[in-house]
Amino acid sequence: MHHVTKVHFGPLLSEVRTKVDSKRPILRYLVDKREGLKNTHPKELLVSDFSCFHSPFSLPDITEAVNLLLTYAKTNRKILLYGDRDSDGVSSTCLLAFFLRSHPEFQSAHLEVMVSSESDPYGLCKEAVTKIKKAKPDLLVTLDFGSSQADEIESLTELGIQVIVLDHHEVPVRIPKHCALVNPRRTDSDYPEKKICTAALSFKLVSAILFRESSEWNKLYAKTITNEDGSTEIVYFQNGIKVQKGSSTSSTSSDMAGQESSKSDNQIESNFDFSKKEVHPYPEDFTTNVPLDDERKLFFYQCQKIPQFFEQLEEETDLAGIGTITDMMPLVGENRHFVKLALESLTKLYIGDKKRKGLKELLKELKLNPNGITTKDLGWSIGPVVNAAGRMGKTEEAVSLLLSESEADAKTKAKNLLSINEERKERTKRNMDRVERYFARKPERTGHEVVYCYEPDMEPGVSGIVATRMVDTYKKPAIFVAPDNGDARGSIRSYGPENVLELLESLSHHFLHFGGHPEAGGFSITIDQLPKFESELYEKAKLWLSEDKDRPKEHLIETDFTVLPEEMNEKLRKEWMDLEPFGQGNPDIKLGIKNAKAIHLTPLSGGKHVRFHIVGSGSLKFMIWNKGEEFQNFMSKHGSFDLVGSLEENFYQGRSSLQFIVEWFGKSETK
Incomplete structure (x- = not known):
């Protein structure tokens, strides 16, 4: 942690309160600093309701998609929903499936649900096309993939299968024929928001269906x-x-x-x-x-x-919000409202009697705070559990839970999904141990512009998580590859604003398949191609990053404020809570503390984590995850230190408390 190049400490709280002319100076200062929020009307910043959403009918091909679904559902022709394995794919698929199964006008629809598993390559691969042909649908709806697969879609439409694509990934020049492609990133799209996830598009489709029928x-x-x-x-x-x-x-x-x-x-x-x-x-x-x-x-x-319009939509916001958070959409504009409404809906679901039995039992099994579901719950509890099923090749387990119709069935499936998530955690841990040993043996590998790791004994299914941890450790774009069903599968994650899809495109001649977002991508590749891929990777990465003028030249941490130990309490946190939800594009408030002194230090999990207090902070607990031994070694050499982190609520065993999560510690070189 203490190898950070520079830390830019923000102003003291007292300075902001003195200089900013506002009834709420801390909030005003933060809003003005955030590009995605500073032009937002104050009332829209504070309030979220359905009035904040744009009409879905400016989405390309949305009317065609609505007409097709209505026609095929009401004539009892077979509709196949085929979703991607990740949390957004599962959320979007279940949102649409749940609506079609529960709405009175569509309950008799001939509906089948499929999702890809971890053994399948991305998107409409040959395995997926084979499954679709075997299912013989009249109407196919792909969710969270399909935009870049015109050839595969056209091969299906030639068989008489009508196709709807709900997707938000990058769109190529050629759009498939005879297909309703609902994607806000299309160059001909008039939709005001470009970066919304597929679960949000499912919500838009549902709202368009309800409006179309009115x-x-x-x-x-x-x-x-x-x-x-x-x-x-x-x-x-x-x-x-x-x-x-x-x-x-x-x-x-x-x-x-x-x-x-x-x-x-x-x-x-x-x-x-x-x-x-x-x-x-x-x-x-x-x-x-x-x-x-x-x-x-x-x-x-x-x-x-329209009678009962918003009542019918309220419950649909939950999965739209989960997809938005887990697919790392920027939490500005509509995405911000999706998540806020999702938190309200999930809190009502937890304590009330709503239709979504499976999701309710999952909240219970996760032992979340019934007084209010938080953004952290979406990103760190609910989302990873849903994602785990796909990572472990058991996507159907997540779908089965979310579509459960009885409490007893849902309870069993929720426990099963948590067990799958524990397997995922153990696999991640084993892979991370191997990654650390890999770079310890070959430290020169960390000197390249991109850190790359592959060994034959790596386990599949968690490559994205491991790649993200590699980015956190080495402060560079990272690629992690593991064997998978006779071939290999890799994940790439960006470190800064660089677009990883550009790098994958330059190396695409090595891949069987590839795709993803600018921040995160994946690919499949034959094992015998890996040495050639790695040797070319480093040269391509140099060119890629040399052309990226926005790439940070040094690792810099910037804090929103510099605080004194005695200033940190729940009252301070409430001054900026109207900025929630925090996440991609709207990060949590980052605080800097200078010259702190630790007391009451308690090692946890054999020293892997550590809890402590600092002089002057009262009973506030400070937590450092996964760097406990490093912190204790640092403390043995220094009497005081600087900290960067954030205040958050911790709910454990029925009790809530405030704690400070340390992101960085050390002796900072101030910018």
Whole structure:
């Protein structure tokens, strides 16, 4: 920990309170520092409700997807939902499946659910295509993959299988034919948010289905606006989207199977006579808790007119929030609202009688705080357990739990899923021990721009976790590879803002498959190709990083504030809690403490972890995970030290307490 190059200590709390002109100076200072939040209206920062969501009908191909699902569900043709193995894939698949199974209009739908397992390569691999052909669906919905697999999709549509893709990964130039591809990253997408996960897209699809089935569908609203030159014009809206003559609120795919190809249901023809259609006045007097743009305000107004609309959607937010956190989406804009509403929904689920029996039993088995589920619970408890099933080749176990319909069945499956997670932890530990020995034998391997590790005795299924730990240790992009079903599978994780997909693309001729996000990717490769891959990797990595001007040239930790030991308490933490949820794009508040002195030091787990107090902090506990021995060695040589970390609530055995989690300790070289 103490090898950090520099620490930039933020201002003292007293300085901020003196200099920032605001009723809440600490909160105002933090908001202004955060790029993704500083332009957010204060009320939208403090309040989250369904008014904050954009209409789903600006997503490309969403109307086609809705029409297809309604048509195939109501005619009892076979619908196959096929999801990816990770938490977002499982969450998005179960969200849509649960809705279709529980909603009265779709309960008779011929629905089948599949998910990929850890033994399958990524996406629509040949194994997945074989399974799909064997299932013989009329309609296939892929969730969390499919955007970059036009050839495979077209091979299925040629067999008469209609395809919907719900995905948020990077989209290539070629979009598959005869396919509804719902992806906000499409270059032709008008959707305001580009970085939302597939579970959020499942939520959007469900809300679009409910709206499509209502009397508000395709109603035309008009608003008269005054231009800067004093002239007036009429702006029209349909389904929460501004429309003009010749425009459409949904991008269309050509020649949709089983539908008219001339226009979508939500398209207004260029020669349409607006005066001949019933036009409703824009609700000028309608008020919301949060100041909204015209489109969101109107869509919320329309949704409020639909009986039980928000009540039906409330429970769907839970899995959307879990997917958002675990897939590391930036917690700004809609993602922020998804997670906040998910926490409310999960808390109600925990203490109430809701439909999701499986998720409720999982919360109980995890022994989470019934007084309020937190973002940390999503990211560190619920998400990893759901993810563990896929990592251990047992994705179906997570799906089976989340779709459970009885408490007894759900309780058994929740215990089973926690047992799988314990297996995952043990496998991770064994792999990490091997990684440490690997670099101890070959320390020169840590001198490259990218740290790489492969040995034949590594165990599969946890490569992403191990790669992330390698990044934390070596402060560089990291690749971890393990044997897997006769081949090998690797994961890459970024250290800074570099795009790991660019590196994988430059090495793609070695891979069987690859994919992922700019921050995290994966690939499969034959074992005999690994030596060639590694030898080329280091040269490609040099070129890759030399072109990345934003890459940090040194490891720097920046704190939001410098605090005195006596200032840290629950009252201080409450000053910024309105910034929750914390995570990707909106990190937890980082505090710096200078010249601290430890007392009452207690080694834990044989010295692996350590708990202590510092002089002046009262009863506040400080925790260091996985670096206990290093801290004790450091303490034996230094009388005082600097700390960087964050305050968090700890819930254990029915009791809550405040603690300080140490991210870094040492003697800082101040920037």
